[in-house]
Structure formats: C-alpha cells, structure tokens
Amino acid sequence: MRVAMIGTGYVGLVSGTCFSEFGHSVVCVDNDRSKIERLLGGEIPIYEPGLDDLVARNVRSGHLGFTTDLAQAVRDAEVVFIAVGTPSRRGDGHADLSYVFEAVRQVAMAADGYRLVVTKSTVPVGTGAKVKALLAETRPDLPFDVASNPEFLREGSAIEDFMRPDRVVVGTETARARELMTELYRPLFLAETPIVHTTIESAELIKYAANAFLATKITFINEVADLCEKVGANVQDIARGIGLDGRIGRKFLHAGPGFGGSCFPKDTRALVSSAQEYNAPLSLVEQVVASNEARKRRMADRVIAAAGGSLAGKTVGVLGLTFKPNTDDMREAPSLDIVPALIRAGATVRAYDPEGMAEARRLLDRVVWAEDAYDAVTGADVAVLVTEWNQFRALDLDRVKAAMKAPVMVDLRNVYKPEEMAARGFAYSSIGRPAAGLG
CATH class of the missing domain: 3.40.50.720 (NAD(P)-binding Rossmann-like Domain)
Structure with a gap:
C-alpha cells in the first residue's frame, strides 16, 4: 500500500520506517527542511537502537522516502497518517491539537480523491470527530474516512514494539476504513497479533487509559517506597x-x-x-x-x-x-x-x-x-x-x-x-x- 506519514518525530519516523519494512511504500513528510535533509543524508535525528539500519535498508529498497512536499505525498498515498506533536497546552494541561488540525487542513487541500486519514498522534477523545468535520468543511467535494490508530511504542525498544506488539488498536467508522487498516497490518497476522477493532472514540481513550494506568502503577510503588523507608521494609x-x-x-x-x-x-x-x-x-x-x-x-x-x-x-x-x-x-x-x-x-x-x-x-x-x-x-x-x-x-x-x-x-x-x-x-x-x- 502507499502511505504518507506526516511528521518525522519519534512516532512518525519509527512507524513509517516499520511500515516500509512490512513492504508498504512509505513517504515521511516534515516541514522542517533541515531534518529532511539530514534524513536524506542518512542521519537519524533521534536515538533509537536499530533505527538507523532499518531506515538505510528501506531507503535502499525504495520502500521509504522523505520529503517536505506534503501535497505530493498525499496525492501519491492511499492512507495518510497524522503523527505530529500534541504537547501539553500552557495553562490548562489540554493537548495542543493545533499541529494536528493544520496537518488535516493541508491533507484536505492536497487530496485529489478518497483518502483514509489516520490519527497516529496521541489525541484526546473526540478529536476524530473534529478531524472528520474539518475535512468535510475544507473539501466538501471529496470523500474521506477517519481512523484512530494509537501507538504503544516504548522509547529504546520501539522497533520491537511495532513489529511484535501486544496488540494493535484500530478505531474506524466504515467497512472500507477497517479493510484498509487490516491490510496495512496484515504482516502481523502471521504472529497472531490481536487486532482490537473499536470505535474511534474508544481507540482514542484506550491510549490515554493505558498510559494513565501504567503511570499509576509507578506512582503507587514510589509512594510505597517512601513508606518502606519509614518502617525498614x-x-x-x-x-x-x-x-x-x-x-x-x-x-x-x-x-x-x-x-x-x-x-x-x-x-x-x-x-x-x-x-x-x-x-x-x-x-x-x-x-x-x-x-x-x-x-x-x-x-x-x-x-x-x-x-x-x-x-x-x-x-x-x-x-x-x-x-x-x-x-x-x-x-x-x-x-x-x-x-x-x-x-x-x-x-x-x-x-x-x-x-x-x-x-x-x-x-x-x-x-x-x-x-x-x-x-x-x-x-x-x-x-x-x-x-x-x-x-x-x-x-x-x-x-x-x-x-x-x-x-x-x-x-x-x-x-x-x-x-x-x-x-x-x-x-x-x-x-x-x-x-x-x-x-
């Protein structure tokens, strides 16, 4: 399949590279020209064990490319992933979705036919509905589907996590979107990886709930540690x-x-x-x-x-x-x-x-x-x-x-x-x- 991955940060670069390793044709897009030039020159802007070799191999095979031309990448793709940053917004702790929505607008303007737009970025529940509305508002003449496909990559072992995940979570609304996402992840079927198909809202919330639960475990044992120091345990x-x-x-x-x-x-x-x-x-x-x-x-x-x-x-x-x-x-x-x-x-x-x-x-x-x-x-x-x-x-x-x-x-x-x-x-x-x- 032909995939455009918008954003070459940690999630976008690892995910795009691993999709290319599956045999898909992937173009990773970023508006940071210096970062793209570094990637085209074989320099990896983040440290992740094994990523440099994986990128080099798939660039040589022609399955992986890098560009600043979002419009061309979208026109050449069947599936477009949004993998831009969602940092905490100053003041209220909400996720800042401005980069997500700007990427969606650019995708809508560049598309020349049906596209499946997938949020790979971690986004609050309800974002998928806003993305769908924005696509319809920007290009009412074109059909789009929206999906949520949260990542569960641990820094330091991200490639293993992508290739051999505990599960893949996919939130869709239509049969067409579900079929496209199933095809993207077909290589994992050989390993009998569980594919959790849900609504978009459930997929969005699964990501946050998972991270909050793990953070709670860490905080719990840290507070128990404080008690241990007091009682000699x-x-x-x-x-x-x-x-x-x-x-x-x-x-x-x-x-x-x-x-x-x-x-x-x-x-x-x-x-x-x-x-x-x-x-x-x-x-x-x-x-x-x-x-x-x-x-x-x-x-x-x-x-x-x-x-x-x-x-x-x-x-x-x-x-x-x-x-x-x-x-x-x-x-x-x-x-x-x-x-x-x-x-x-x-x-x-x-x-x-x-x-x-x-x-x-x-x-x-x-x-x-x-x-x-x-x-x-x-x-x-x-x-x-x-x-x-x-x-x-x-x-x-x-x-x-x-x-x-x-x-x-x-x-x-x-x-x-x-x-x-x-x-x-x-x-x-x-x-x-x-x-x-x-x-």
Missing part, C-alpha cells in the same frame, strides 16, 4: 511479592525518582483535563500527576541529606540525564528538576549521559559536562545515579571510590545492592531500601 521485596500476583503483574513496579518522557506526563495531564471538561473527573489520575511532580522536586533533598545536610561548596557527580536508558529524550526527565535544585543548593554539578548530552546542554545551565562516568564523579563529594544506563550498572566501584572526594552515592534507580556498597566502603542510599554504610 524493602520496596523490591514488596514489588516482587505483589507483582507475582497475575492480577497485578511485575512490570512498572520499579521505584525511582518519578516518571518522565514524552508520554506519561502529558498524557496524564491531558486525560485529567478531558475528564474535567466532560464533568467526569478522574481524581485518582489527578493525584498521580500531583504526586509525580512533587516526587521529582524532592529528589534533590535526598542528595543534600546524603551530603550531610548542605551542598554549599560541594561537588555532585550526576550519572544519567535522560528520562530512561536507550534514548536521547530529555522531555520531562527527573534530571531537569534534580540538577537545577542541586545547583541552587550551592553544588557544582558534573554530569554525564551516554546519549543525552547534546539536548541536556540546551536545557541545563551551569553544569560541568563530563567525558564519561568516571570523569563525572572525579572530586565529587556525592554521586547520584539518575538514569540506569547499562554502563552504570557495572561501574568499577574501586575506581569510582578512588576518584571521589568522599565515597557517598545516592542511587535513585536501585541498581546496586546496599550490602555490597557498604562492603566497598560507600555510604549508600537508594529508594525504598534500608541505607547502608551511613553509620
């Missing part, structure tokens, strides 16, 4: 003890500094705003949002406490800046709250991240940028592990200790074992577990 034992219950499951029960990234923060806020708009408030999700934002702000206090109650004139080595490993995404990363708070407390911050340094330099001021993990902790009074990159899981602890001014570590991801860190001579604290070597 171990949150990892708690997580395993409840996660082995099939009704609960083990995933997303890892205590840490709070969730971030491109999805959970904005999607929970948007769901709260939509629920309030429809007078069906989701008080549980409202509390998840508030708890998570407060948690990220509190993380610097743990570092200050580990340093003896003051960071004035002291150095903190920060390991990891991105919101999770295997991505260069800094959006709403806990480090964006932690690092400035450490600096305000008087610390000199030396920081290192394997992939996020370029974006971090743009977002964080007054930071000393290190060459590697050991450089980050050189001369540090305390080290803080913020992102659990694999290279931070197997540090040479003797080298770390020798490089530091004082062997104090705050592990916000529970990578190391307290008793082992104590045996190595570290004063060590983590999340929801008894501290070690501090007395």
Whole structure:
C-alpha cells in the first residue's frame, strides 16, 4: 500500500520506517527542511537502537522516502497518517491539537480523491470527530474516512514494539476504513497479533487509559517506597511479592525518582483535563500527576541529606540525564528538576549521559559536562545515579571510590545492592531500601 506519514518525530519516523519494512511504500513528510535533509543524508535525528539500519535498508529498497512536499505525498498515498506533536497546552494541561488540525487542513487541500486519514498522534477523545468535520468543511467535494490508530511504542525498544506488539488498536467508522487498516497490518497476522477493532472514540481513550494506568502503577510503588523507608521494609521485596500476583503483574513496579518522557506526563495531564471538561473527573489520575511532580522536586533533598545536610561548596557527580536508558529524550526527565535544585543548593554539578548530552546542554545551565562516568564523579563529594544506563550498572566501584572526594552515592534507580556498597566502603542510599554504610 502507499502511505504518507506526516511528521518525522519519534512516532512518525519509527512507524513509517516499520511500515516500509512490512513492504508498504512509505513517504515521511516534515516541514522542517533541515531534518529532511539530514534524513536524506542518512542521519537519524533521534536515538533509537536499530533505527538507523532499518531506515538505510528501506531507503535502499525504495520502500521509504522523505520529503517536505506534503501535497505530493498525499496525492501519491492511499492512507495518510497524522503523527505530529500534541504537547501539553500552557495553562490548562489540554493537548495542543493545533499541529494536528493544520496537518488535516493541508491533507484536505492536497487530496485529489478518497483518502483514509489516520490519527497516529496521541489525541484526546473526540478529536476524530473534529478531524472528520474539518475535512468535510475544507473539501466538501471529496470523500474521506477517519481512523484512530494509537501507538504503544516504548522509547529504546520501539522497533520491537511495532513489529511484535501486544496488540494493535484500530478505531474506524466504515467497512472500507477497517479493510484498509487490516491490510496495512496484515504482516502481523502471521504472529497472531490481536487486532482490537473499536470505535474511534474508544481507540482514542484506550491510549490515554493505558498510559494513565501504567503511570499509576509507578506512582503507587514510589509512594510505597517512601513508606518502606519509614518502617525498614524493602520496596523490591514488596514489588516482587505483589507483582507475582497475575492480577497485578511485575512490570512498572520499579521505584525511582518519578516518571518522565514524552508520554506519561502529558498524557496524564491531558486525560485529567478531558475528564474535567466532560464533568467526569478522574481524581485518582489527578493525584498521580500531583504526586509525580512533587516526587521529582524532592529528589534533590535526598542528595543534600546524603551530603550531610548542605551542598554549599560541594561537588555532585550526576550519572544519567535522560528520562530512561536507550534514548536521547530529555522531555520531562527527573534530571531537569534534580540538577537545577542541586545547583541552587550551592553544588557544582558534573554530569554525564551516554546519549543525552547534546539536548541536556540546551536545557541545563551551569553544569560541568563530563567525558564519561568516571570523569563525572572525579572530586565529587556525592554521586547520584539518575538514569540506569547499562554502563552504570557495572561501574568499577574501586575506581569510582578512588576518584571521589568522599565515597557517598545516592542511587535513585536501585541498581546496586546496599550490602555490597557498604562492603566497598560507600555510604549508600537508594529508594525504598534500608541505607547502608551511613553509620
């Protein structure tokens, strides 16, 4: 099939490339000329393991192309995906749909016959109806169908998630639209992937409900971790003890500094705003949002406490800046709250991240940028592990200790074992577990 993917951000680029791997003819469109030129030159603007090879292979095969010419891409396509950004709107938390609606207008003006217009962007319930109305208003002379096909891609494993998904959710209104979407995903039938066919409204809400539920699990275990610290329990034992219950499951029960990234923060806020708009408030999700934002702000206090109650004139080595490993995404990363708070407390911050340094330099001021993990902790009074990159899981602890001014570590991801860190001579604290070597 011939597909136009409007938007070459994370969702659009990964989805378009994977559709081309299925054998479809895909053109990815963006109005950012420099980004398209980079893609045409073989440079991938985001870090996602394996994406560069997949793009190169499908460009060589002729299944994948890139352009700034939206009109031509739409005229050549049977199915047009909208995969532009829907950031949180300033002030009220609603998803900003201005990019979506502008793309829809351009699609309507460019189409020369029937098109299936699919929202791949994460959009609030009711957006599909607005897209349908906008298409009809802009081009009453042409037939269109609208569909919702939310993505469930995890940064760092997005290609695997697309190729071997737990499910594919498709919201349609007509038999023709359903048949086209079924044909697009036919390669997944061999793996017996469940295809969940719903109304457009249900598909839109499934995406938000899924992310809100996962965010709730994270927030729950984080609050349990706080209780564990008060009573001397171990949150990892708690997580395993409840996660082995099939009704609960083990995933997303890892205590840490709070969730971030491109999805959970904005999607929970948007769901709260939509629920309030429809007078069906989701008080549980409202509390998840508030708890998570407060948690990220509190993380610097743990570092200050580990340093003896003051960071004035002291150095903190920060390991990891991105919101999770295997991505260069800094959006709403806990480090964006932690690092400035450490600096305000008087610390000199030396920081290192394997992939996020370029974006971090743009977002964080007054930071000393290190060459590697050991450089980050050189001369540090305390080290803080913020992102659990694999290279931070197997540090040479003797080298770390020798490089530091004082062997104090705050592990916000529970990578190391307290008793082992104590045996190595570290004063060590983590999340929801008894501290070690501090007395």
